[in-house]
Structures are given as structure tokens and as C-alpha cells.
Amino acid sequence: MAGESGKIDPMHQFQIEPLAQLNIAGYDVSFTNSSLFMILVLGALWLFMWGGMKRDLVPGRWQMAVEGVTGFVNNMLTSSVGPEGKKYVPLVFSLFMFILMANFMGMMPFGIVPGVHPFTVTSHLTITAVLAVISFGTVLIVGFWKHGLHFFSLFVPHGTPWWLLWLIPLIELFSFLIRPFSLALRLFVAMTAGHVLMKVLAGFVINGLNAEAAWVPLVVSIPSFILMIGITLLELLVCAIQAYVFALLTSLYINDAVNLH
């Protein structure tokens, strides 16, 4: 966290550090702290789901939680796509849970163990871009698979006046093509900004406590600390909202591909 100069660098938390060197076909695919946290997310998600696999007729608390999440994703797809949306529940559920768990994993207070830093997988553009491409690619594949070239009628909404036919499809095409970028950037920026803000506030608290003047902790550290509690809670909310937004937009885009407006 602390740089060489003794200052707190809020960007250091996003640094990827190789833990084990690995080279495949000339590509550097080292096992990094990012990979480690992805594995942790996988483990946490698997554990969470495993707890809900008891399949009791009357669910316990854990099973209730798992069924609540699956029912939530199921509802989201049935309400935005219709009965055909059931087919896409595994994909949207995987996206939603991976993003949610990764966001929360980055918020875990692992930092209280010296030398351990939590890492937010979803604060990396490379990760969010792949997730967005998965989402967008599904839309493209489903759209062309179901409708063939008729899928392009998506760019001509119903009721377009004939004299606007040269403009509307261009705008629609542009808004369609920008979807993967907005999906990727929204998640990346939200997670990065939140974590930078928390780290900056934490820097205020610590640097204030280390200051020589006695009034500084009182004026800087305590208000920063109180603010940080609020920001942390807000950031937890953002973690859930960003996962929800990603899953909701994916299901809306799948709706476009399945039902063509």
C-alpha cells in the first residue's frame, strides 16, 4: 500500500503481481494475485451454491438464500425476455454471481493480515471487457442464429418515418455497437473509483494520525474515518448494484436478440 516515499498510493491496490510464472505458447499466463482472487471467487461461489443444494422441501436459511438469488435471476430473465429467457439463466446467473462475488471479495478486510491485500478482479478493464464480450457475443450469436440477416431489422425500429430511414439505422447501429464498451467501462470505472476513494480516505486517516500537529487527527482523521464508514457502506451497495446492472442489461440485450423489439 505504501510507496517507497512513505506516501500512500491509492492506485497500488490495482497492481497485478505474478505469484507463479507460467508461459504457454509464448504467452505470459502467470498465476497472479488477480488469478488468485478469481479462484477465491470461484471457491466462494461454489461453497455458496453447495450450501443450497440440500434440496429440502422446506428450505433452511442457506437454501433460502441460494434460492432467493436463483429466483431473482430467473425473474429478471422471464420478465425482460419472456418464457424463452429460461435458456439464458445459467449465463446471466454466472455473470451476475461472478461479478457480485468478485466485487464483494475486493471489499473483504483481508488487509488486517500484514502483507495481504484484497484485490478487486472487476476493477480491471481486461476482465470487464471479457465479460462484456461474452455478454455481447451471446447477443450476436443468438440474434443471427434465430433471425439470420433479419436480425438487422433491429436497427429499424417500428414506426420510423421513411424520410428518416437514412439516419435512424445509423444511430441504432452505433448505440448497438457501443453496448460492450459501456458494459465494460461502467463496471470497471465504478469499482476503480470506489476503491480509489476508499483508499484516499484511508490515507487521510493514517496520515492524519501520523501528523506532528496535535489538531490534525481531530480535524482530519476522525471526520475522514466517519466518512469512510459511510463510503464503505455505499461501496457495498455499489458492488451489488453494478452486478445487478450488468445482469439486467445483459438480459435486456438478450431480449433484443430473441424478440427483435
Place this chain on the structure above:
Amino acid sequence: MPQISQILETYASQFFWLLIVFGLIYFTIGHGMLPKIEASMDARDRKIADDLAAAERARAEADNLGDSGAADLTAARTEAQAKSSAAKAKAAKDADARLAKADAEISIKVAASEAELAKATAKALAGIEAVAADAAADIVAKVSGAKVTSAQAATAVKAVMSHG
């Protein structure tokens, strides 16, 4: 910003591990565990719906039974009323018939008695005339010494008696 400054060194590792992890999540959790959880939720929903339907059916049946019970009760009551009124009517008819028969018997007896009475009266009256005629003949013989035939005496007595 390490996300951008490190992108060329780390993208391969990031893609590689993300695809492994996301693939595992998609295939083992999304396609392996999720359908089972949804199946148990569906089974529960179906069980609840079935139970509700069975309860609804049982309620309808009970309502039906109640209705038919009430109908049975009404039918039994009307039947009983019909039976009792029929029995009453029959009893009244029987009584009338017996009364009429008794009346007839009594009137026959009365008529017979009256006839006997009339006969007896006539007989008595005839006896009285004969006695009176004998007595009149005796009285005439004693008083005047004239001999009167019993026929004359009888005529005279009859005349007197019919004059009162």
C-alpha cells in the same frame, strides 16, 4: 493506473484465468448446480399448487355433501309429513266408516225394537178390547139379564173406545 499501464503484460494472464474460472462457473455451477436448485424450487411450487388444488377439491366436495345433506333432510321431512298426514286421513276415514257401520247397526236394532214395541202395543190393545167386551157382556147380563152376544159387545166396546 495499473489497469492500463500493465495491460500489455497482463492481458494474456487475465484472459486465460478468467476464461478458466468463468468457464468453470458457467459449466459446473450455471449448468450443473443451478438446474438442480431450480428443479427443487419447481418441485416445491408444484407441490404447493397440488396441495392447494386438493384442498380446494376437498372443500368443494364438503360443500356438496353439506348441500346434499340439507336436501336429504328436507326430503325426509316432507316424506314424514306426507306419511303422517296420510295416516291421519286414513285414521279419520276408518273412524268414519266404523261410526257409519255402528250407526247402521244401531238404527237396525232401533227399527226392530220399534216394530216389536208396536206389535206388542197392538197385541195389548187387542187383549184390552177382548177383555172389555167380555166385561161389558158380563155387566149387561148381570144388570139387565139380557143376553148379549160377544160380537155385539165387541162392536159396542170398539165404538166407545174409538170415541175415546
